[in-house]
Amino acid sequence: MGTFKQDQAKWPPGRGFPALYHPPTDAASLSLMPDWKALRAEFPLLxxxxxxxxxxxxxxxRRGRAALARYAQDWDEQGTPVWFSTWLPLLERFRGKVGELLQAPAGSTAIAPSVSVALSTLATGLPLPKGRSKVLIGELDFPTIGHQWLSRPEYEVEFVPSRDGMTIPPEAFAERIDSQTALVATTHLFYTTGYLQDVRAIADAAHSAGALCVIDGYQTCGCVPLDVSAMECDAFVGGCLKWLSGGPGNAFLYVRPELIPKVRPQGTGWFATRDPFSFTLQELVFASDARRLETGTWAMASHYAGLAGLELILEVGVGNIQERLRDLTDRILERCDEAGVNTFTPRERARRCGIVTLECEHPEDVEAKLHAEGVIVDSRPGRIRLSPHWCVTAKELERGMDLVLDHVGAASRTS
Ligand SMILES: Cc1ncc(COP(=O)(O)O)c(C=O)c1O
Structure with missing residues (x-):
């Protein structure tokens, strides 16, 4: 194996690596409403x-399954040369497609194995304002955000409360940001209520006090159109597991380009260096782009599947998916209202997307009973969470809701 640069010259990105699919080249076709029925055939599980x-x-x-088969075939057929013919170009393509999803400039996106690891890298690497120790986190955020900063004794973590248990207005963050605040870290869309936060307002409030802002967009990647520059966040984390249908092991992160030269993660690896294949042990020179946030050898199978899912969603159009999900969640809310079941999700269409949660006694039992009847839902303490796939038909939604409401009603009568 030669140096990274020599090898890159031999194997420029893309060489020998067939695209996993060919997106339509006619720009007009992208804005047309997708053929949901045809797309549904892409997901045999449905x-x-x-x-x-x-x-x-x-x-x-289907194309994720085909990509996984291709992973095995490429590995088996080529052995070691597969790294340069196919795998490194595939990773570069993955970073680029993440950039497309986030509307992020080239070189500002990096790969991570999970959102928790991405947050760990940011927690040590971001150039936070000196002499400040306060980290503000929303009370409804995903636990791993809290754990990340609670595990670091140098930070004082403060949780921004939710008055209604469903939303946190940006003003509630703004009121608590002060001259001690180093960072605001919060999710784009709350995983237990489906509330979509006004990230730009939160980032503006953080910046006006000299603090930074990190957004966890795992619940919006693939269902809400994203533009990290318009959000003005300093860093953004997400992944392909959920709405991007790319399976586990495919998280990613973005850092605002101006900050990248100042980012110095305290845990790192050879893939984060300027020239990994120079094999220099006694000096550490970080890559000049966001690759400096990466670590070591990637679990390539994940990236075959992740890229296939990501490319499919970009082809369908995230804006189209958002509208479809808002229609489906409108109907779920209507059905819950008609049945007199309490929900924890905002009514305002613009403040939600694909998640509705409803009040439920014994949610784990209800989840198991629904599973036995062929309806896949999730349970959270005191709640059933519904997040329909965007190819679920109107008829299926009605049938699913009949069963969900029957079981939720029965659980409340027996308790
Ligand atoms: C908003 C959000 N952030 C983070 C996570 C955890 O991500 P990971 O398991 O990749 O660390 C989840 C998991 O569901 C999540 O919903």
Missing amino acids: DRCIYLNACSLGPLP
């Missing part, structure tokens, strides 16, 4: 159950 848990694990698309 023929076997009513899938109302896409925000947890997106179903495997």
Whole structure:
């Protein structure tokens, strides 16, 4: 193996690596409403159950399955040369497609094995303002965000409360940001309520006090159109597991380009260096782009599947998926209202997307009973969470909701 640069010259990105699919080249066709029925055939799992848990694990698309088979074939056929002919170009393509999803400039996106690891890298690497120790986190954020900063004794973590248990207005963050605040870290869309936060307002409030802002967009990647520059966040983390139907092991992160030269993660690896194949042990020179946030050898199978899911969603159009999901969640809310079941999800269409949670006694039992009847949902303490896949039909949604409401009603009568 030569140096990274020599090898890159021999194997420029893309050489020997066939695209996993060919996107339509006619720009006009991208804005047309997708053919949902045809797309549904991409997800064989949807023929076997009513899938109302896409925000947890997106179903495997046919092209994801084909990509996994290709991973085995490429490895088996080529052995070591596969790294330069196929695998490193595939990773570069993955970073680029993440950039497309986030509307992020080239060189500002990096790969991570999970969102928790991406947050760990940011927690040590971001150039936070000196002499400040306060980290503000929303009370409804995903636990791993809290754990990340609670595990670091140098930070004082403060949780921004939610008055209604469903939303946190940006003003509630703004009120608590002060001259001691180093960072605001929060999620784009709350995993237990489906509330979509106004990230730009939160980032503006952080910046006006000299603090930085990190957004965890795992629940919006693939269902809400994203533009990290318009959000003005300093860093953004997400992954392909959920709405991108790319399976596990495919998280990623973005850092605002101006900050990248100042980012110095305290845990790192050879893939984060300027020239990994120079094999220099006694000096550490970080890559000049966001690759400096990466670590070591990637679990390549994940990236075959991740790229296939990501490319499929970009082809369908995230804006189209958002509208479809808002229609489906409108109907779920209507059905819950008609049945007199309490929900924890905002009514305003613009403030939600693909998640509705409803009040439920014994949610784990209800989840298991629904599973036995072919309806996949999720349970959280005191709640059933519904997140329909965007190819679920109107008829399936009605049937699924009949069963969900029957079981939720029965559980409340027996308790
Ligand atoms: C918003 C959000 N952030 C983070 C995570 C955890 O991500 P990971 O398991 O990749 O660390 C989840 C998992 O569901 C999540 O919903």
